Amino acid sequence: MRKLTLLFIFALTFSACSEEKKTDGSDVKTITAGKLLDSADLAAQKEYNVIADALKEPEKVYRLRIGGGSSVLSALTAISPQIAKLKNAQILDVSQNKLTELPPELGDLPNLQTLILDQNPIVKIAPEIGKLKNLRRLSMRSDSLVNFAALFSALSAVPNLQTLIISENNLKALPSEIGTLTSLQELDVQINQLSSLTPQLGKLVGLRTLYLNSNQLRELPQELERLILLERLYLGSNPIDAFKVSTTLSKLPNLKVLHLNNCNLEELPVDIGQIKSLEVINLRNNPKLNMTNALKVLSALPNLKEIDMSNNQLATSPSGFDKIKNLRVLNLGNNSLNAFPKGLGKLKKLEVIDLHDNDISKLPKELAQLKKLKDLNLRGNNVSADDAAKLAKVLPSATISFK
Numbered sequence: 001m002r003k004l005t006l007l008f009i010f011a012l013t014f015s016a017c018s019e020e021k022k023t024d025g026s027d028v029k030t031i032t033a034g035k036l037l038d039s040a041d042l043a044a045q046k047e048y049n050v051i052a053d054a055l056k057e058p059e060k061v062y063r064l065r066i067g068g069g070s071s072v073l074s075a076l077t078a079i080s081p082q083i084a085k086l087k088n089a090q091i092l093d094v095s096q097n098k099l100t101e102l103p104p105e106l107g108d109l110p111n112l113q114t115l116i117l118d119q120n121p122i123v124k125i126a127p128e129i130g131k132l133k134n135l136r137r138l139s140m141r142s143d144s145l146v147n148f149a150a151l152f153s154a155l156s157a158v159p160n161l162q163t164l165i166i167s168e169n170n171l172k173a174l175p176s177e178i179g180t181l182t183s184l185q186e187l188d189v190q191i192n193q194l195s196s197l198t199p200q201l202g203k204l205v206g207l208r209t210l211y212l213n214s215n216q217l218r219e220l221p222q223e224l225e226r227l228i229l230l231e232r233l234y235l236g237s238n239p240i241d242a243f244k245v246s247t248t249l250s251k252l253p254n255l256k257v258l259h260l261n262n263c264n265l266e267e268l269p270v271d272i273g274q275i276k277s278l279e280v281i282n283l284r285n286n287p288k289l290n291m292t293n294a295l296k297v298l299s300a301l302p303n304l305k306e307i308d309m310s311n312n313q314l315a316t317s318p319s320g321f322d323k324i325k326n327l328r329v330l331n332l333g334n335n336s337l338n339a340f341p342k343g344l345g346k347l348k349k350l351e352v353i354d355l356h357d358n359d360i361s362k363l364p365k366e367l368a369q370l371k372k373l374k375d376l377n378l379r380g381n382n383v384s385a386d387d388a389a390k391l392a393k394v395l396p397s398a399t400i401s402f403k
Contacts, residue, residue: 034088036111036134037062042090051080058085065093084108095119095139107131115139122146130157139165149175156180167191167211179203190214190234199223213237213259219244225251236261236282246271253277261308265289273300280306284331287313295320302326310334310354322346333357333377345369356380356401363387368394378402 037045045062048054054061064086067076076097083089084105092109095118102117107128115132118141125146135158140146148166152175155161163186171192178187179200186209194215202223210227213236224230230252235245236259246269249255255275259282266288272278278301283289291309295318298304306329309318314335321327322343332341333356344350345366350373357380367373368391378388379401388402 034111036113037090051083054086055082059088061086061089063091064089065091067094067097067099079103079106081105087111090114090134092116095141100124102126102129104128110134113137118142125151125154127154130154132158133160135161137161137163137165139163140169141165142168144169144171149177152177152180159183162186164188174198174201176200182206185209187211197221197224202226205229208232210234220248222248224248228253230255232257234259236263238263240265242267242272243269250274256280258282261285268294268297270297273297276302279303282308284308284310284312287311291318292320295323299323305329307331317341319343325349328352330354340364340367348372351375353377363391367391370395370398373398376400 042062046060047063047065048061049065051066054064067074076094076099079094079099079102081103083103086109088111089109090111091114092112093116095116097120099117099120099122101122101124104126106126107130109132111134112132113134114137115135116139118139120143122140122143123145138155138161146169148171156177161181161183164181164184165188167188168191171189171194174189174194174197176198178198182203183206184204185206187204187207188211190211191214194212194217197212197217197220199221202221202225205226205228207227207230209232210230211234213234215238217235217238218241225248231254233249233252233255240260240263242260242263242265249258250271252275254277256277257280258275258278261282262285265283265286267290268283281298281304283294289312291314298307299320301324303326304324305326307324307327308331310331310333312335314332314337317337317339319342321330321341325347326349327347328349329352330350331354333354335358337355337358337360339360339362340355344353345364347370350370352375353373354377356377359382360378361382363383373395374397376398381402383402385402388400392398392400
């Protein structure tokens with residue numbers, strides 16, 4: 001009987017202890033090791049800035065930013081092989097350091113999705129980077145010593161790579177191996193020295209965004225016509241021959257955004273008017289552009305919603321905007337216009353008009369017809385406060401800036 005009593009007391013004690021352990025800290029969210037977090041949960045995780053601290057609790061490390069890219073330590077010269085212990089890491093930022101190589105242990109981070117290596121004198125990248133099966137985004141901005149042909153070959157084994165940033169690397173040519181990165185959806189090669197593009201780019205049939213601005217390009221390879229999913233193309237600040245690229249551009253059935261700013265354009269080819277999907281065009285800083293010709297071409301685009309013709313040294317108000325029926329945003333800022341373009345009152349869908357830094361003094365009555373107008377920027381003009389106030393009364397939903 002005494003034994004039974006002791007057993008009963010022991011059972012009660014054990015049960016109480018178990019219940020205490022179960023309920024203690026029950027309000028703290030626990031995360032299963034090895035689980036890929038969504039963006040919201042990932043943003044809520046602690047960011048580690050010291051590798052030694054991260055190694056003390058490796059299972060808790062999802063975000064790691066170390067070295068010169070943080071405010072905690074001086075620049076790194078090497079990545080410790082012990083980084084392989086951080087199996088749950090999804091973001092690794094080692095930008096602004098003095099790294100000359102990436103260790104093979106980097107390939108032992110199975111959950112890594114974002115790798116930022118900007119501004120490092122990297123010479124050698126271990127081929128084990130190809131083991132990063134979950135890698136989605138790789139940024140290597142200003143890493144001009146990298147052997148990019150070898151890098152692309154290694155990355156060809158990465159099945160989910162969607163974004164590759166290799167801008168500001170003084171590249172004079174893109175290695176043909178880039179054509180093996182068929183999962184890419186965004187490629188950024190802006191601010192290089194590219195005078196031509198490899199036809200292998202045409203193999204990146206999943207591309208939706210392509211940054212080619214600030215290079216030395218005059219034309220595009222015909223193979224780019226294969227990029228039928230491309231939606232955004234940035235060609236600004238290139239000595240583009242518009243008539244050589246326009247045929248290729250007209251074959252892109254899903255192109256929505258096209259930047260041709262600062263390209264020294266004189267005329268807009270008729271083929272541009274064949275891009276029926278186009279919604280946004282940037283033509284700013286093309287002072288030689290024939291505006292009558294340009295607006296005639298643009299009027300053939302049924303889905304065009306936004307036009308930027310700022311900083312084009314326009315002295316007279318161009319006509320023809322009234323033919324672009326779906327226009328919502330018009331930027332004619334930083335020109336020398338002394339009057340509003342005619343016919344704007346017919347554009348019932350206009351929401352934003354930017355005419356900052358011109359020589360406009362009078363507001364046309366037809367502006368009162370723009371009931372959907374949200375923002376009218378007249379800063380740097382000669383519009384009186386009284387005229388602005390009168391317009392504000394008939395357009396109460398619009399923000400009018402005139403000082």
